[in-house]
Amino acid sequence: LGASAAAALAAPHVSAQTQTHAYQINAGSLGTALSLFATAANVTLSFNAEQTQGMTTSGLNGTYGVDEGLARLLAGSGLQAQRQANGAYVLVPAAKDGSLQLGATSITGQALGEVSENTGSYTTGSTTTATKLNLSLKETPQSVSVMTRQRIDDQNLSSIGSVLEQTPGINVQSPGSDRLYVFSRGLAIDNYQYDGMPTTSFAFSQALPQALSDMAIYDHIEVLRGASGLLSGTGDPSGTINMVRKKPTSTFQGYVSAGLGSWDLYRTEVDVSGPLTPTGNVRGRAVAAYQQANSFTDYLQQEKTILYGVAEADLGDSTLLTVGAEYLYNDPRGFSTTGLPMVDNKGKQLHLSRSENPASRDSTNRQESVNAFASIEQKLAHDWTLKVSANSLYGTREYDSIIVGTTTGFLNPQTGSGLSYTATKGDNTQEQKGLDVMLSGPYQWLGREHELVVGFNYQSYENRRNGFGNLLANGTSDNGVSGKPVNIYNWDNYAPNASYNFNREDDNINQWQNGVYLATRLKPTDDLSVILGTRVSNYRYDAFLHYNVANMQRFNTDDTLRVNGKVTPYAGVVYDLTPNHSVYASYTSIFKPQPYRNTSGNLLDPRKGDNYEIGLKSDYYDGRLNTAIALFEVDLDNDAIADGLVIGNDNLTAYVAKKTKTRGIDMEVSGELLPDWNLNASYSHSVVKDADNKRVKTIIPADMLKVWTTYRLPGELDRVTVGGGVNWQSAIHMTVDSWQLTAPAKVKQSDYAVANLMARYQLTPQWSATATLNNVFDKKYISSLDENFRSGSYGPPRNVMLTTKYTF
Numbered sequence: 001l002g003a004s005a006a007a008a009l010a011a012p013h014v015s016a017q018t019q020t021h022a023y024q025i026n027a028g029s030l031g032t033a034l035s036l037f038a039t040a041a042n043v044t045l046s047f048n049a050e051q052t053q054g055m056t057t058s059g060l061n062g063t064y065g066v067d068e069g070l071a072r073l074l075a076g077s078g079l080q081a082q083r084q085a086n087g088a089y090v091l092v093p094a095a096k097d098g099s100l101q102l103g104a105t106s107i108t109g110q111a112l113g114e115v116s117e118n119t120g121s122y123t124t125g126s127t128t129t130a131t132k133l134n135l136s137l138k139e140t141p142q143s144v145s146v147m148t149r150q151r152i153d154d155q156n157l158s159s160i161g162s163v164l165e166q167t168p169g170i171n172v173q174s175p176g177s178d179r180l181y182v183f184s185r186g187l188a189i190d191n192y193q194y195d196g197m198p199t200t201s202f203a204f205s206q207a208l209p210q211a212l213s214d215m216a217i218y219d220h221i222e223v224l225r226g227a228s229g230l231l232s233g234t235g236d237p238s239g240t241i242n243m244v245r246k247k248p249t250s251t252f253q254g255y256v257s258a259g260l261g262s263w264d265l266y267r268t269e270v271d272v273s274g275p276l277t278p279t280g281n282v283r284g285r286a287v288a289a290y291q292q293a294n295s296f297t298d299y300l301q302q303e304k305t306i307l308y309g310v311a312e313a314d315l316g317d318s319t320l321l322t323v324g325a326e327y328l329y330n331d332p333r334g335f336s337t338t339g340l341p342m343v344d345n346k347g348k349q350l351h352l353s354r355s356e357n358p359a360s361r362d363s364t365n366r367q368e369s370v371n372a373f374a375s376i377e378q379k380l381a382h383d384w385t386l387k388v389s390a391n392s393l394y395g396t397r398e399y400d401s402i403i404v405g406t407t408t409g410f411l412n413p414q415t416g417s418g419l420s421y422t423a424t425k426g427d428n429t430q431e432q433k434g435l436d437v438m439l440s441g442p443y444q445w446l447g448r449e450h451e452l453v454v455g456f457n458y459q460s461y462e463n464r465r466n467g468f469g470n471l472l473a474n475g476t477s478d479n480g481v482s483g484k485p486v487n488i489y490n491w492d493n494y495a496p497n498a499s500y501n502f503n504r505e506d507d508n509i510n511q512w513q514n515g516v517y518l519a520t521r522l523k524p525t526d527d528l529s530v531i532l533g534t535r536v537s538n539y540r541y542d543a544f545l546h547y548n549v550a551n552m553q554r555f556n557t558d559d560t561l562r563v564n565g566k567v568t569p570y571a572g573v574v575y576d577l578t579p580n581h582s583v584y585a586s587y588t589s590i591f592k593p594q595p596y597r598n599t600s601g602n603l604l605d606p607r608k609g610d611n612y613e614i615g616l617k618s619d620y621y622d623g624r625l626n627t628a629i630a631l632f633e634v635d636l637d638n639d640a641i642a643d644g645l646v647i648g649n650d651n652l653t654a655y656v657a658k659k660t661k662t663r664g665i666d667m668e669v670s671g672e673l674l675p676d677w678n679l680n681a682s683y684s685h686s687v688v689k690d691a692d693n694k695r696v697k698t699i700i701p702a703d704m705l706k707v708w709t710t711y712r713l714p715g716e717l718d719r720v721t722v723g724g725g726v727n728w729q730s731a732i733h734m735t736v737d738s739w740q741l742t743a744p745a746k747v748k749q750s751d752y753a754v755a756n757l758m759a760r761y762q763l764t765p766q767w768s769a770t771a772t773l774n775n776v777f778d779k780k781y782i783s784s785l786d787e788n789f790r791s792g793s794y795g796p797p798r799n800v801m802l803t804t805k806y807t808f
Contacts, residue, residue, distance in 0.1 A: 019251045020118055022061045022765040022807065023069060028716050031054035033073055034091075041066050044088035052079075058675040059718055061762060062255075062310035063118045063807065075621075075675050098293040116148035123626050123671040123676045124148060126761040128196060129222045129242040131255030132453045133521050133531070136572065138617045141531060141572030141584040143225040143630045143666050145169065152215050154710050154723055156756055156772045156801045158267065158291065158692040160221070160243070166708065168682030169225050169669045171700055171729070173784030175793055177300060177335045178365065178455060180211035181784070183700045184225045185634060186662045186688035187238030191228060194243055194373065197391045198432050200461040200511060202595055209369040209395045209430070210243075212330050215505040216289035217270050217308040219246045225666060226590035226632060237590045237611055237634050245324070247284035248312045249273045255807040262799035265293035296354065296796050299334035299361045299493050323566065325372040333708035334363040334493070335402050337424075339791035343736045345410040345418050347745035349351065353778060354794035356488075359404040360495035365574045368393035369430075380498065390434065394421040397428035403494040406487055407645065410740055416489030423481040423498040426467040433460045433657035451521040460510040467548065469504025476617065477504050504549060509595065510542040519570065526576075531586075533570035539563040541593055545601070555647065557601040562595055585614045596640040596655040599647055604657045609636035615666075625671035632686075634662040639688075641696055642787035653788035656746075659691045676721075699785040703730040705753075710758065728753040734785045747792065749782035754795070769804045 025033050038045040043066055055433035057073050064072065069091065070081040081089045114134075116124050124146045126134050145168045147157075156162045161180050165172045170181040180526050182189040192210040201210045211375035222242040225339055252274030259267040287308040294301055310324030336359035340352050372585050374391040395627035405422030407654055412418045440786040469477035481498040519533030541561040574587035592607040615630035640655040664686030672681050684704045688697045711724030733748040755776040762768045775798045 001062045004443050005750075012183060013641045015632050020063050020249075020253065021069075022063045023315040024719075024762070024765045025057075025060040025073070026716075026718055027059040028056060030057045030073070030077060031772040033057045033059065034070075037069060037073060040658050045070075047093070048681055058714060061712060061718060062120050064120075065118075068119070071583070072675060078268070085665055092554060095340065099474040100740075107225060107333060113654070114244075116150065117246065119148070120687075122148055122151050122680050123624065124220060124222075128213070128223055128509065129193070129228075129240060132196070132455070132517075133438070133519055134440075135521075136619065136623060137626045137628070138457070138582050138619045138623075139564070139574060141574050141615075142588075143169070143615070143626050143628065143632075143668075145223045145225070145668060145670070145682070145714040147221040147223070147493075150678070151217055152220075153236045154678075154721075155708070155713040155756070156758075156762070156803055158289075158448045159214050160211065163215060163221050164223070164241070166680075166706065166727070167221070167223050168670075168680070168703065168706055169518060169684040170223060171704065173699070173793075175339050175640060175786040175789070175791060176337045177207075177332055177359070178330065179214065179337070179369075180208065182241070184223070185237075185632065185664060185684075186686045186697050186700050186702075187634070187639075190242045190243060192243065193240060194371065195245055195389070196242060197436055198457070198459055199372070199391070199393060199434065200459065201434055201493050202463070203510070204798075207365065208658045209328060209371070209393060210241075210371075212241055212328055212367060212513055214289055214291075214306040214328065216271070216744050217245055217287050217307055217326055218634075219244050226586075226613055227590045227634070235606065237592065237636060245308075245310065245326075246273075246285060246287065248285040248310060250280055250283060255805055257803055257805040259801055259803035261293070261801035263294040265291070265294055265801065267291040267293075270655070271275060276311070277722075283312065283313075283614070284311040285309070297334070298355050298357045299359075300357055302722040303331045303427060305329040306725070310771075315320075315376075315731070320377045321374075323374045323726075324375075325370060328367070328369045328371075329365045332362070332365055334359055334361050335399075337365075337401060337780050338403060338406050338789045339786055339793035341404070341406045341411050341419065342734075342747040342782075342785070342790060342792045343410060343741070343745045347736075347738070347741045348413075349745070349747050350411060354797065357493055358404040358488075358791075359493070359608065361493045361693065363401040363403065365397065365399045366400065367397045368394060369393065380441070382441065384439065384602065387436075387438045389436045389438075390669075391432075392429070393428045393432040395428075398426075400430070401572075402426045402498060404488055404491075405482075406789050408483070410738070411488065416487040417485065419486055419488065421481045421486050421495060423495075424467065425498065425500050426465060428463070428465045430464075431460075431462045434458065436505075440590045441692070447520075448523050450523055452518075453520070454516075454518045456514070456516050458514040459512070461509070463509040464637075465507040466503045467505040467507065468500040468676075469502060470499040471502045471549070471783045473502075475550050477502075477552070502548065504547065505544045505552075506544070506548070510539040510540075510596075514538055525716060526578075528575050529574040531572040531574070531602060535570075537563070537566045537568065537591075539593055541595070541603075543603070544594065544807075555601060557597070559603040563591075563602065563606070566591055580620060581616065581618045582616075583616050585612075585713055587612055590634075590636065594638075594640060596653075597646055597699065598655040598656060599643060599645070603641055604655060605638045607636055607638050609634065609638070621672060623671075625669070625673060626667045628666070629668075630666045632662075632664055632666070635662075636660050636662075641690075645788060659698065660696060662686055662688045676714075677709070679709045681706075681709075699787060701729040701732050701751075704728070708756075721762075722756075724756060726753050727754045731786060732782075734787045736790050738790075747782075747785060749785070749792075752779055752781045754779055754781070766807045767804070768807075769802065771800065771802045774801075 012416040048331040119670040173181045224240040247772045254272035257269045269289045276282040289306040292303045307327040313321045321714040332584045373391045377387045402423045408420035436457040440453040470479045479498040515537035517535040521529040544558045574584040590609040611633040616625045638657040643656040668682040705728040707727030712721045737744040757773045778798040784793045
């Protein structure tokens with residue numbers, strides 16, 4: 001390369017290709033940018049000046065590995081960097097099919113993988129949430145959305161609830177402080193996973209460690225919409241939320257951040273990761289976060305602490321051991337188990353201030369949890385892998401609450417009277433354990449290579465709740481507050497003191513399941529994939545609610561359910577129309593034992609049914625941009641429909657089992673439209689109807705549109721990234737029927753849109769500041785409706801968050 005612009009721009013380094021660096025290279029001449037990059041990355045890059053003459057690049061700003069950084073600088077140039085055996089790089093023309101065919105040499109242009117951190121991307125390269133097969137989004141025959149680390153940071157999303165609010169096809173409702181109901185395709189999601197390990201979550205129990213998950217410790221969130229029974233015998237027909245934790249890194253890195261927001265919100269995070277030994281065979285990561293805040297809701301205060309540690313050890317060339325634990329402490333004040341009353345004593349819809357709090361100032365709901373996990377992964381011959389994973393979750397909850405009971409009557413809007421107090425106190429312990437043993441790898445059949453996954457998993461769940469009461473001499477229980485009238489206009493959130501002297505009720509749940517699963521990806525031709533799977537499950541559920549008061553023991557319930565050898569089949573077909581476009585169809589069987597009770601307190605029969613889905617998926621720019629459109633139908637027997645309260649218990653919701661059919665469409669675009677321009681846009685439509693073709697579950701919107709985009713400005717303004725978006729949803733409503741009303745009353749929230757904005761300024765390569773403005777136009781809207789408690793909650797007013805972050 002005698003006349004080359006650079007024959008050796010930087011000295012080769014043994015491990016340079018595996019390291020990440022922070023770059024700030026302005027848009028401009030491609031040749032100049034490559035020279036700056038090679039110097040900063042400490043690699044040798046050779047090219048002829050004529051190769052880059054007249055070419056420009058959009059620049060590079062952020063932390064990248066060598067391969068990814070070069071790929072981004074060269075995007076759209078028709079060139080790519082070929083890595084040589086000695087670690088140096090040479091620029092060569094890009095192959096027409098987008099890949100290099102260079103014998104034994106490695107290729108640059110690292111594709112997206114399972115980790116989204118430091119990619120700057122709004123999508124990911126692979127996912128295992130649907131089938132445990134390591135597939136790209138285009139290869140997966142179900143609807144999967146990914147909320148990456150970049151997206152989470154761009155919007156200052158710190159909780160699992162805030163992330164899911166932005167996730168395509170997901171509706172989130174919080175009918176009380178820290179309570180989280182998540183809906184997909186018109187159905188509630190109860191299935192949460194940690195790194196693919198299933199856990200159990202019953203929203204009605206209000207002991208929900210998963211719902212309090214903090215984003216400081218997660219790399220990304222994957223959401224599967226549709227049935228997931230292949231990997232979890234009781235998988236929800238609505239979907240699965242898989243929270244993928246951050247992993248240790250092979251090079252030293254970290255950050256410190258501090259944030260300040262509306263309503264006295266303060267938040268700090270520290271994240272440090274890197275090798276723990278000189279050879280790097282042991283790596284670790286530690287994360288800590290602390291947050292305290294008031295709220296737009298009067299007298300609601302929140303305090304949360306998160307600690308996380310994980311270590312990886314290479315026990316040999318083919319063995320990886322991972323151990324870790326996370327700790328969560330959440331201590332709110334002014335906590336309410338329900339929303340606000342929505343109907344007055346004349347049957348008209350109320351429009352209270354969104355700052356109203358139905359709870360007393362000192363109501364509490366302290367939760368603490370420890371989640372420990374470990375895995376060992378052994379590489380075997382012929383590219384097979386054996387992985388054993390275990391998870392243990394232990395949580396406690398202590399609650400002491402006095403609220404304005406929304407089911408105790410109806411408000412007189414002129415006087416403020418008509419309702420009474422509801423006082424509750426108790427404690428809760430929850431323990432979950434899980435084990436997964438998985439063997440995976442390729443095999444040959446009929447002259448072609450296919451993939452197989454076979455495994456066994458086990459789950460146990462124990463939830464123990466003690467509800468306190470005040471035993472009187474006559475043998476009844478009366479805490480002295482519940483049932484007393486309250487005037488909501490002048491109580492000022494000060495309630496009288498309740499009395500407790502014994503354990504009034506024992507509410508226990510034991511759930512246990514195990515199963516074997518198998519999934520294979522057959523490749524009859526290069527363009528056709530057939531995914532077949534099945535699971536055989538054993539399931540046991542025991543629950544009892546016992547009152548230790550003579551006059552309430554008639555309401556005692558004892559429930560037992562046993563299911564053995566339940567077979568859950570799965571089938572999917574993917575056909576590649578072109579290298580970028582594929583069509584698919586999938587079928588999943590549904591079997592879901594459910595803990596919901598009817599008004600008599602008896603368990604509903606398990607939900608059974610079928611999930612059908614067809615769709616078109618596409619990817620562009622080596623998978624950096626993904627699009628999907630899906631049509632689906634979910635047919636269910638024994639679907640749980642809200643039906644008031646269990647007789648004798650004002651705090652236990654009741655349901656009735658019905659046959660339902662859900663039909664709809666999902667559309668999504670996610671990823672990088674152009675360098676430095678990210679987009680996530682989605683539209684979802686789903687309607688649930690009963691056997692009489694009448695729409696049910698009307699508190700869930702039938703239509704949702706979500707759009708969010710960011711763009712890093714070019715040229716001299718390339719330190720600035722701006723973004724914005726809008727979330728729109730169709731109307732929701734519920735009907736309130738009571739003997740105290742002359743006719744059923746309707747509560748409705750019309751369709752509405754909420755706009756959000758962001759801006760980031762990169763002060764230095766390591767130091768940035770990000771500001772987000774939510775609900776820009778200060779829209780007042782009801783974000784959730786609770787049919788059982790006749791209540792509703794408002795979404796937050798306009799609010800701002802400023803976060804500064806220093807990386808190292």
